[in-house]
Structure formats: C-alpha cells, structure tokens
Amino acid sequence: MQKTIVVTTLVENSVHARGLRAEHGLSFHLQVGSRSLLFDTGQSNLLLHNAPKLRISLADTDAIILSHGHNDHTGGLQAAHEAAPQARLFLHRAALSQKFVQNPDGTTRSIGMDEATAETIRRAAKAVVWTRQPTEVLDGIFVTGEIPRQHTFEDTGGPFFRDADSAQPDPLLDDQALYFDTQKGLVVLLGCGHAGVVNTLEYIRHITGGRPIHAILGGLHLLAAGPERMEKTIAVFRRLDIRRLAPAHCTGLPALAQLWAALPDRCSSCAVGVRMHFQH
Numbered sequence: 001m002q003k004t005i006v007v008t009t010l011v012e013n014s015v016h017a018r019g020l021r022a023e024h025g026l027s028f029h030l031q032v033g034s035r036s037l038l039f040d041t042g043q044s045n046l047l048l049h050n051a052p053k054l055r056i057s058l059a060d061t062d063a064i065i066l067s068h069g070h071n072d073h074t075g076g077l078q079a080a081h082e083a084a085p086q087a088r089l090f091l092h093r094a095a096l097s098q099k100f101v102q103n104p105d106g107t108t109r110s111i112g113m114d115e116a117t118a119e120t121i122r123r124a125a126k127a128v129v130w131t132r133q134p135t136e137v138l139d140g141i142f143v144t145g146e147i148p149r150q151h152t153f154e155d156t157g158g159p160f161f162r163d164a165d166s167a168q169p170d171p172l173l174d175d176q177a178l179y180f181d182t183q184k185g186l187v188v189l190l191g192c193g194h195a196g197v198v199n200t201l202e203y204i205r206h207i208t209g210g211r212p213i214h215a216i217l218g219g220l221h222l223l224a225a226g227p228e229r230m231e232k233t234i235a236v237f238r239r240l241d242i243r244r245l246a247p248a249h250c251t252g253l254p255a256l257a258q259l260w261a262a263l264p265d266r267c268s269s270c271a272v273g274v275r276m277h278f279q280h
C-alpha cells in the first residue's frame with residue numbers, strides 16, 4: 001500500500017519563516033500515516049515552541065531516535081519524552097559516554113548529553129532499544145546502528161575526545177543515520193554525519209542490497225573538509241545520482257557553497273519549517 005512519509009525540520013541552525021525559531025542543533029519529525037517519530041531533539045526545548053506552530057503533536061510520537069550523543073541533538077530529549085512518555089527510544093550505547101570537543105586554544109568543553117537527558121534514558125530503560133546493528137524503528141523506517149569507516153579520504157576524525165584532557169579520541173561509534181525506501185529510492189537522514197556521508201551512504205546501500213539513493217537530508221559535517229574530500233564527496237553524489245540534497249546543521253558554509261555550485265538543481269534548504277513529502 002502506498003503511504004506518504006512527511007519529513008519536517010523541527011530544529012535546525014537556520015529559519016526563514018515567521019514565528020519559528022532556530023538554534024545550533026537538529027531535529028526532524030517524520031509522519032508515516034498515523035504514526036510519527038523524532039530523529040534527534042535539538043539542543044534545548046526549542047522543539048516545544050516550533051512543533052505546535054508546524055501543527056505537529058509531539059504527544060503522538062511513537063519513537064525517538066538519537067543520531068549520536070552530542071548535546072545539540074539530545075538536549076530536547078527530556079522535553080520530548082515528557083510530551084510522549086509512550087515513545088520508544090533508539091540509540092547506540094556509546095551515545096551515553098562522556099564527550100568533549102577541543103577548542104582552538106587547546107582547552108576542552110563537554111558536549112555530551114547532560115545529566116537530565118541521561119536520567120531520562122535510564123528511567124525509560126524498558127522502552128530503550130540499543131542500536132548497534134541496522135534496526136527497524138517503525139513501518140519500514142530503519143536506523144543504521146554503527147557505521148563502518150571504509151573511506152580514508154573522509155577523515156572522520158576531528159577535535160572530539162572521550163576525556164577532558166584530549167588523550168582519547170572519540171571514534172563516535174554512536175553516530176547513526178535513518179533511512180527508508182520510497183518509489184524513487186532511499187531517503188537518508190543524517191544527524192551530524194560524523195561517520196562520513198560517503199561511509200554512511202555506502203553502508204546503507206550495502207545493507208539494502210544496493211538500492212538507489214534518492215535523497216539526503218541533514219548534517220554532513222564537512223566543516224573541515226579539504227578540496228580532495230569535497231571533490232570526492234561530490235563525485236559520489238553524482239555517481240549515485242542523488243536527486244535531492246538538503247544539507248543542514250553542521251555541513252559548514254564553505255561546503256554548502258560548493259555543494260550548491262556543483263549540484264544547483266538538486267540542493268534545497270533544510271531550515272526549520274521545511275517539509276518534504278516522499279511516497280513510501
């Protein structure tokens with residue numbers, strides 16, 4: 001039976017509509033028939049402000065998926081879960097570990113989930129699904145679990161550590177993407193894309209038997225990408241013939257500019273309030 005999946009950007013770094021608000025963070029809302037889910041929850045409780053303005057009822061949420069543990073994706077979890085206590089939670093165990101980022105001056109700051117968020121997850125223990133492997137969230141919508149890093153050109157490192165002394169790099173194994181199939185091919189949603197967008201796409205193609213990829217939405221984390229990585233990433237987008245590209249959040253302005261210049265008729269905004277419809 002044909003079903004429409006409606007993807008709405010609930011929280012993102014930019015906004016172009018009156019009355020909605022933006023912040024450094026990301027949250028998507030997906031409506032699949034009468035069921036709905038959240039992929040990430042933004043940095044603050046902003047989703048509580050934006051959802052009613054977009055005629056989204058958070059109370060009806062069936063599932064909340066965390067793309068990884070960084071607090072710009074997990075900060076609204078407590079509020080989302082209070083609004084929808086029946087929702088099942090999907091996350092990788094490593095999302096709960098301590099996470100730090102190194103500032104340019106060498107100091108570090110914690111960017112892992114705060115205590116209230118971790119407590120929300122602990123209290124919801126029976127409704128938590130740990131996602132190391134590809135897992136169906138609901139009605140044909142899947143989360144990847146851990147994504148193998150296969151393409152060295154993606155340089156998926158970065159100033160991320162598991163300790164405040166920057167001694168142990170954080171491999172961010174918790175980073176995962178959401179995907180579902182449509183008549184035109186797969187739609188992929190990324191949180192921050194720490195595993196690398198090409199690694200993520202190749203892994204999803206591997207586990208879906210090589211289905212074409214129709215659309216990519218979300219954070220591509222190309223902030224530190226040099227010319228070689230950008231060139232190879234764009235070449236992969238062309239080779240896979242990706243029709244819709246809505247780069248968001250942590251993609252980075254120089255990378256956004258290059259993507260738009262290279263694929264002008266395929267790129268579109270992913271700002272707060274943007275709605276996309278896909279036929280399942």
Ligand SMILES: [Fe+2]
Nearest residue numbers: 068070192194
């Ligand atoms: Fe992140």
Ligand SMILES: [Fe+2]
Nearest residue numbers: 070072192250
């Ligand atoms: Fe992020």
